[in-house]
Amino acid sequence: MATLEEERKVALQAVLRACNACIHVxxxxxxxxxxxxxxxxxxxxxxxxxxxxxxxxxxxAFPDIPFVAEEDSETLESKADVLAHVLKFVNKEFPDLKxxxxxxxxxxxxxxxxxxxxxxxxxxxxxxxxxxLRKDQYAVALALMEDNKPILGILGCPALHIRRNxxxxxxxxxxxxxxxHGSFIRSLYDNTEIKLSVSEQSDPVQAILTESFVSxxxxxxxxxxxxxxxxxxAEPLRIDSQCKYAMVARGDSDVYLRLSSLDYQECIxxxxxxxxxxxxxxxxxxxxxxxxxxxxxxxxxxxxxxxVCTNKVLHDKVRQAIQQVNxxxxx
Numbered sequence: 082m083a084t085l086e087e088e089r090k091v092a093l094q095a096v097l098r099a100c101n102a103c104i105h106v107x108x109x110x111x112x113x114x115x116x117x118x119x120x121x122x123x124x125x126x127x128x129x130x131x132x133x134x135x136x137x138x139x140x141x142a143f144p145d146i147p148f149v150a151e152e153d154s155e156t157l158e159s160k161a162d163v164l165a166h167v168l169k170f171v172n173k174e175f176p177d178l179k180x181x182x183x184x185x186x187x188x189x190x191x192x193x194x195x196x197x198x199x200x201x202x203x204x205x206x207x208x209x210x211x212x213x214l215r216k217d218q219y220a221v222a223l224a225l226m227e228d229n230k231p232i233l234g235i236l237g238c239p240a241l242h243i244r245r246n247x248x249x250x251x252x253x254x255x256x257x258x259x260x261x262h263g264s265f266i267r268s269l270y271d272n273t274e275i276k277l278s279v280s281e282q283s284d285p286v287q288a289i290l291t292e293s294f295v296s297x298x299x300x301x302x303x304x305x306x307x308x309x310x311x312x313x314x315a316e317p318l319r320i321d322s323q324c325k326y327a328m329v330a331r332g333d334s335d336v337y338l339r340l341s342s343l344d345y346q347e348c349i350x351x352x353x354x355x356x357x358x359x360x361x362x363x364x365x366x367x368x369x370x371x372x373x374x375x376x377x378x379x380x381x382x383x384x385x386x387x388x389v390c391t392n393k394v395l396h397d398k399v400r401q402a403i404q405q406v407n408x409x410x411x412x
Contacts, residue, residue, distance in 0.1 A: 150190025209322025326355025
């Protein structure tokens, strides 16, 4: 059986490879015309390329560990033009892979439903579709689960500077966490790792809130009520994808809140990597009811409602604000 150190090494290499593939797909297929026409094929190409690359690399190294990933091979097989692009980009990294092998590799992400295996991977190949198309923030999000809890999390953020407010700092970073061993950040192109820590902000008035760039449901409206209850003065930091978790883990933000509707069920690949990275940096992640995120239901966080991600000193105050706003009414 592979060690967690070996899994970390191979997984990190796979995410680095995938991030570079995303950059090439974006340069060659994403344009202003793409966004105007709302053509989703470029981001679909990117999703499938990343899913194929990462699953191929990890399943070669660790053949007994199954996957839960976002994309399915049936949709890809039905789109000949997209499949041709995917094969071209995958073959830049693995020239010997044929079309049938690429389809089988992508399919490995949808065959496993979760919870029946001691260890399994979960992958969001490109988290933040709109950010990817706008050439803004997006993430390659990979987590290794054990007993339905994340024990290894990696976020590849190709458009994120190492330091948020320093445009001269390296563009493109990766955040890595192993359970019990802390969180770290490194450049896409330099293997020097720097230990991460969440902020020590204890005054909610001075806190920086992170939320989704685009509001789904009542998300921005609800967050406005919660920040008002907390007394937060600063405008929210709006950003796509699990880069929001990165902001909290790095101390660039103090709170990340996500609840689009009371009945929406979050996908597990949207949170597993980010959760571990924040927790290993000293933060807290739970749902709006204060419950731990439960990954035992399969592809959805069916037992949870919303996401609360904070540093430890603000956590209780955020939970009090949620109770004050009475998010769930009489439920």
